[in-house]
Amino acid sequence: MQDRLLPPRCFRDAIAVALPLALTFALSGCAAVSGPVCAAGEERAVSELMYFGMAKPDGVVSASEWDAFLQGSVTPRFAQGFTAWPASGQWRGANGGVVREASYVLSLVYPADERSEAGARAIVNEYKTRFQQEAVLRVRSHVCVSF
Numbered sequence: 001m002q003d004r005l006l007p008p009r010c011f012r013d014a015i016a017v018a019l020p021l022a023l024t025f026a027l028s029g030c031a032a033v034s035g036p037v038c039a040a041g042e043e044r045a046v047s048e049l050m051y052f053g054m055a056k057p058d059g060v061v062s063a064s065e066w067d068a069f070l071q072g073s074v075t076p077r078f079a080q081g082f083t084a085w086p087a088s089g090q091w092r093g094a095n096g097g098v099v100r101e102a103s104y105v106l107s108l109v110y111p112a113d114e115r116s117e118a119g120a121r122a123i124v125n126e127y128k129t130r131f132q133q134e135a136v137l138r139v140r141s142h143v144c145v146s147f
């Protein structure tokens with residue numbers, strides 16, 4: 001009678017093998033992303049795109065305001081260089097409605113270090129505060145670069 005309450009031996013053996021394996025795969029998702037393996041002459045870096053909406057509660061961010069933001073907030077943190085261009089964006093706001101607005105995209109490539117990451121976060125926070133923005137989209141990728 002006792003044996004009928006236990007699963008068959010082959011089932012217990014399968015669980016004994018599968019459970020540790022499943023835990024190993026599940027926990028490996030918690031490991032830090034190591035990034036790509038770069039070829040000779042390349043170095044690892046972070047490539048980041050930031051999407052900034054131009055609408056603000058009292059109008060739009062003007063070209064001169066955007067330029068002042070780049071010069072005062074982005075250039076001091078990423079003086080080695082960046083690229084920015086105008087875009088036309090669309091996104092879903094907190095109220096559920098679709099928002100269409102002029103945007104700017106900022107492209108940064110920087111070393112994968114805490115100082116650079118802190119600089120990127122500071123840019124986003126400063127923009128949101130200065131221009132009363134709900135969000136700034138950040139898209140980060142680990143890449144290999146060469147010059």
